[in-house]
Amino acid sequence: MKICVVGAGYVGLATGVMFGKLGHDVICADIDEARVRMVNSGKSPFYEPSLEKELGKLVKSGKLRATTDALQAAVDSVFVFICVQTPSLPSGRINMTPVKSAVRTISKALRRSDDFKVVVMKSTVVPSTTDSVVKPILESSSGKLAGTGFGLCMNPEFLQEGSALKDSMEPSRIVVGSMDKRSGDMLMRLYSKIKTDKIRTDLRTAEMIKYASNSFLATKISYANEIANMCVRFGIDSDTVLVAAGKDPRIGPLFLTPGLGYGGSCLPKDVKALRDKARQEGYSSKLLSALVGINEHQPVEAIWLLEREVGSIRGMRVAVLGLSFKGGVDDIRETRAVSLITSLLSKGARVVAYDPMAMPNFIKVMPTVEYASSAAECLAGADACIVQADWSDFRKLGRKEFSKMKSPVVVDGRRCLDPKKVKASGAKYLGIGYGYGPV
Numbered sequence: 001m002k003i004c005v006v007g008a009g010y011v012g013l014a015t016g017v018m019f020g021k022l023g024h025d026v027i028c029a030d031i032d033e034a035r036v037r038m039v040n041s042g043k044s045p046f047y048e049p050s051l052e053k054e055l056g057k058l059v060k061s062g063k064l065r066a067t068t069d070a071l072q073a074a075v076d077s078v079f080v081f082i083c084v085q086t087p088s089l090p091s092g093r094i095n096m097t098p099v100k101s102a103v104r105t106i107s108k109a110l111r112r113s114d115d116f117k118v119v120v121m122k123s124t125v126v127p128s129t130t131d132s133v134v135k136p137i138l139e140s141s142s143g144k145l146a147g148t149g150f151g152l153c154m155n156p157e158f159l160q161e162g163s164a165l166k167d168s169m170e171p172s173r174i175v176v177g178s179m180d181k182r183s184g185d186m187l188m189r190l191y192s193k194i195k196t197d198k199i200r201t202d203l204r205t206a207e208m209i210k211y212a213s214n215s216f217l218a219t220k221i222s223y224a225n226e227i228a229n230m231c232v233r234f235g236i237d238s239d240t241v242l243v244a245a246g247k248d249p250r251i252g253p254l255f256l257t258p259g260l261g262y263g264g265s266c267l268p269k270d271v272k273a274l275r276d277k278a279r280q281e282g283y284s285s286k287l288l289s290a291l292v293g294i295n296e297h298q299p300v301e302a303i304w305l306l307e308r309e310v311g312s313i314r315g316m317r318v319a320v321l322g323l324s325f326k327g328g329v330d331d332i333r334e335t336r337a338v339s340l341i342t343s344l345l346s347k348g349a350r351v352v353a354y355d356p357m358a359m360p361n362f363i364k365v366m367p368t369v370e371y372a373s374s375a376a377e378c379l380a381g382a383d384a385c386i387v388q389a390d391w392s393d394f395r396k397l398g399r400k401e402f403s404k405m406k407s408p409v410v411v412d413g414r415r416c417l418d419p420k421k422v423k424a425s426g427a428k429y430l431g432i433g434y435g436y437g438p439v
């Protein structure tokens with residue numbers, strides 16, 4: 001089957017590589033020429049090691065290529081997946097400009113073609129968008145009707161960065177929302193080799209499933225953060241509490257680690273977009289507003305813990321370890337590092353920062369911060385350190401590195417270090433949910 005994927009980002013490339021591995025011919029279309037060149041040379045434009053390995057093989061075998069000509073790519077394909085970004089506007093509403101632009105190009109391809117193509121919306125959009133924004137553009141510019149002239153589906157994506165390809169190849173579920181039975185059946189057949197639960201719905205139910213899922217994940221993280229913030233004031237280690245709570249199958253252990261808050265390209269914007277959509281329909285979601293508030297507080301919580309230990313941080317040199325929104329990725333979208341560093345600077349601290357992969361991206365956002373070329377260099381001479389992202393490398397830090405700090409105070413903003421190991425290395429260990437009371 002010929003498949004066109006519009007938008008060669010995390011979702012588009014993972015989708016393209018997944019279909020390539022299933023034996024289909026894939027063409028990824030992107031407006032970014034540098035990105036297209038990278039993909040055609042078998043390289044991933046972002047840090048996602050397992051994806052890059054498979055991408056290289058598919059490009060070499062001719063099963064996957066990239067182009068800037070989305071129109072021709074769509075003309076040549078039976079399925080056209082829309083995987084462009086849907087970032088937040090200041091109001092929280094999603095910016096539909098990239099989606100609309102991609103849809104206009106696809107509608108020209110529909111006009112030019114005689115075959116029945118299925119347009120599949122994979123970008124995350126609020127309920128009713130595929131029906132009320134995407135469909136009218138496709139119909140008016142192509143001169144064809146959805147359902148008879150072309151098919152229209154909504155197929156939300158649930159992958160996590162860091163395991164993008166694995167999540168695409170082994171998804172927890174596949175949701176196929178369709179306007180018409182024919183295109184839904186076609187998309188179900190395309191996914192037939194992937195064995196998982198498949199849920200068929202209409203378009204807007206499929207859109208809402210994505211938001212319901214991400215709101216729940218944000219709720220779990222925020223719940224863990226609230227419990228941790230209380231535990232630290234009660235002199236209790238929140239890890240013991242949350243691990244025990246997570247043993248209850250009704251709660252579950254995942255996404256229960258407290259920290260500096262959720263970031264990345266999905267949870268922050270999806271929570272705000274759903275809240276905005278609900279408001280438009282006259283419903284004010286107290287839960288979603290609480291999630292936004294809790295998440296904004298968490299970097300402040302880490303600084304509060306530090307100040308309780310050392311007093312004023314004015315003039316102090318604070319090492320920030322990890323700048324990506326989580327360990328294992330170089331994506332800095334909505335990273336909590338920005339608000340953490342901004343708050344540290346506003347309190348008069350001097351910040352030195354390090355990340356194993358995300359520094360080139362982060363320097364563009366905060367060019368005036370001092371950067372170190374290793375975690376050890378970042379810690380050397382620092383008065384305190386805050387771990388902002390859970391890179392596995394940071395777990396290896398020990399006496400050798402902490403002893404080079406001016407005063408070894410470590411605030412574990414992701415609860416990713418072993419408190420015993422840090423303490424054994426002679427450093428003071430504090431963490432979200434740990435350290436203020438007698439733990």
Ligand SMILES: NC(=O)c1ccc[n+]([C@@H]2O[C@H](COP(=O)([O-])OP(=O)(O)OC[C@H]3O[C@@H](n4cnc5c(N)ncnc54)[C@H](O)[C@@H]3O)[C@@H](O)[C@H]2O)c1
Pocket residue numbers: 006007008009010011012029030031032035070083084085086098099101102122123124125157158159160161265266
């Ligand atoms: N990143 C994730 O973990 C993830 C997970 C699930 C769902 N999603 C959703 O999937 C969508 C895509 O996210 P992403 O992280 O892959 O985005 P991304 O920013 O990594 O990639 C988007 C790509 O689309 C390209 N693009 C923009 N407009 C285009 C156009 N008109 N024609 C061709 N290419 C165009 C951009 O150049 C970019 O390469 C978003 O709606 C996001 O919310 C993301």
